[in-house]
Amino acid sequence: MKYRPLGRTGLSVSEICLGTMTWGSQNTEAEAHAQMDLAIEMGVNFFDTAEMYPTTPLAAETIGRTEEIIGSWFAARKNREDVVLASKITGEGNAKVRDGEPITAASIRRAVDGSLKRLQTDYIDLYQLHWPNRGSYHFRQNWTFDPSGQNPDAVKANIEEVLHELGEQVKAGKIRHIGLSNESAWGVMQFVSIAERDGTPRVASIQNEYSLMHRIFDLDLAETAINEQVGLLAYTPLAAGLLTGKYTAGAIPPGSRGSINKGLGGRHTDYSVMVADEYCEVARHHGLDPAQMAIAFCLTRPFMTSAIIGATNLDQLKTAISAAEIVLGDDVMRDIHAVYRRHPLPL
Helix, strand or coil, rough: CCEEECCCCCEEECCCCEEECCCCCCCCHHHHHHHHHHHHHCCEEEEEEECCEEEEECCHHHHCCCHHHHHHHHHHHCCCCCCCEEEECCCCCCCCCCCHCCHHHHHHHHHHHHHHHHHHCCEEEEEEEEECCCCCCCCHHHCCCCCCHCCCCHHHHHHHHHHHHHHHHHHHCCCEEEECCCHHHHHHHHHHHHHHHHHHCCCCEEEECCECCCHHCCCCCHHHHHHHHCCEEECCHHHHHHHHHCCCCCCCCCCCCHHHCCCCCCCCHHHHHHHHHHHHCCCCCCHCCCCHHHHHHHCCCCCCEEEECCCCCCHHHHHHHHHHCCCHHHHHHHHHHHHHHHCCCCC
16 A cells, blocks of 8 residues: 655645445444454554535535444444544534534534544544535536626635634644535635635645546646645445446446436446446456446546545455556556546536
8 A cells, every 4th residue: 555645734645545435324333343343453644524515415404423433433433543533513504413504603613523533542643624605616517607696705714714713723733634515716816815714734735536437637626636735545446337338328326326426426427338348348358347347547647645445345445455556557547537537527
């Protein structure tokens, strides 16, 4: 396993990050503990969760269950110092979490304390804002995104409030570093600029969707990430499983995410399945596992800090983590690029 710097924090994190959003719904506590054990054994030192998890499906009665499962693992294993732990405050609009309240100084205090209790830890290494109060173009909203209704002065005032409170949480020792999620280049620069002006915590990372089939990060956000040392934590590097090939020809395997979250968050269409199959064929042509090729591609990107992988069984987890050892040759990259040029935005 290779390790990469987490922004300017001084921390090094494994280039594969263990995602957790199926724990407490698709996965039992025992299965989740086994996944964490295997990940540590294979060199993963970076786990990502959120106060709203699990999401397969997202349900009011299971909110926070994933953090509780991680907490029981820490309590049993006594190994908190071995893990760089990331979690997230939910943000405005999700009525299942604190009635959908926006991210403010007050909501941060409540959310941090709640997560710490469930996680059975005194601190969170990387505390992320799950999505902006002002909204986001992620989760297929890029097709209709219109920022003209935003009030930039109000946005900046909220960012200032949030950063100052996060600074207080750092001083209290409850969190150590901060990150963003589902953000834009403009949003990242507001956080960076205000933090530099006020001496509040500096953003270390941005967690956005990225895969062979969803590469909108490659332009403005890539430039921002590299020049400001705000590396990408890529979620859904397998396009919610499409890039494994298991949804070929309209198949919906029993127990898969596609059988639980219908449409895979807008990702599952006839067109996207066709494009995913083209990428899978590239992998097979070169003797590669499709899932490993997809993850290994993400790790070639110059702005990548870590690819967040998820699994519902240990065999899937071994395959995903082992992708870190795959080196893609020039011939593979040429074939990948040919598919990309034909289908630049299939999701």
